[in-house]
Amino acid sequence: MLNPDPQLQNLLQQQWPTAQAAGHFFALPGLSGQSVRVQMPQGELLARRAPPQPIPFVDRQREYRILQQLRHAQLGPQPLAWRHPWLLQSWMPGEVLTSAQFNAQRQAIVALLQRLHQQPLTGYRLRLAPLLQRYWQLCRQRHWRWQRRLQRLLQQGEPQPLRLAPLHMDVHAGNLIATPEGLRLIDWEYAADGDVALELAAVCAVDGDTRSAWIADYAARAQLDEPALACQMQRWQPWLQLLMASWYQLRAEQSQDDTLLQLAQASWHDL
DSSP: OOOOOHHHHHHHHOOOTTSSOOOOOEEEOOSOEEEEEEEEHHHHHHHEEOOSSSSTOHHHOOOOOOHHHTTSSOOOOOOOEEEEEEEEOOOOOEEOOOHHHHTTTTHHHHHHHHHTTTTTOSBBOOOHHHHHHHHHHHHOOOOHHHHHHHHHHHHHOOOOOEEEEOOOOOOSSGGGGEEEEEEEOOOOOOEEEHHHHHHHHHHHHGGGGGHHOOOOHHHHHTTOOOOHHHHHHHHHHHHHHHHHHHHHHHHHHOOHHHHHHHHHHHHHHHH
8 A cells, every 4th residue: 555645635635525424545556656546435546647857748637528428438447637747547347358368358448439539629639750760869768770670661651541539559468357237448648639540559569469350340330441551551661660669768778677677678679
């Protein structure tokens, strides 16, 4: 159990001024390491802190506003409050999917993504070119091959979206909860408007062995031409590879976590 952050305590007190108990606080695992489970008489909450070191595009205020816009779509947690550096949201009851369950529930996940992609645009556009440049600026260890790949992509320019929609951009087993009402997505810190083909390419980066099945299922449900979707995903592939490698590199430097260091090395090797 954690000693509560005073700023988090103040935010909770503002939300529930008549609360008789301060609550109990428990740190949650995760690569960002900024989430706290709060148990209060009013129920369980999730508190997400802004990262102490900059992570490009991560902004709890934007995350709160997007969750507010999506609050009636039954896609994820309900936002409760935001005051820097803390975002409060409802606790999502249920079980986190395993990798095997992620593969087995592909069609349900595709249906969930399609429901997200049918929502109105959030007003926050995801642009990978400035995002990649920001990672380059923040990292201390930068290889000439990284610079060459980045310059090549910037010269090419980003692909024109096949279909512009709200994206989650971090869909994997650990961010999917099986609730009594169905599957729900958590960890919306990278959510923004972008190409649905980019979202699906990111999903297939996690589950590449069944890439063709993901493409076929999504194309059928979204009424997209399957070869066109596959081709667009291929256009995004080098952008996505560099984004993932850059993220691992920055987070490894910031945290000195052995797992992240290994993931960064593996990503650069794959490039």
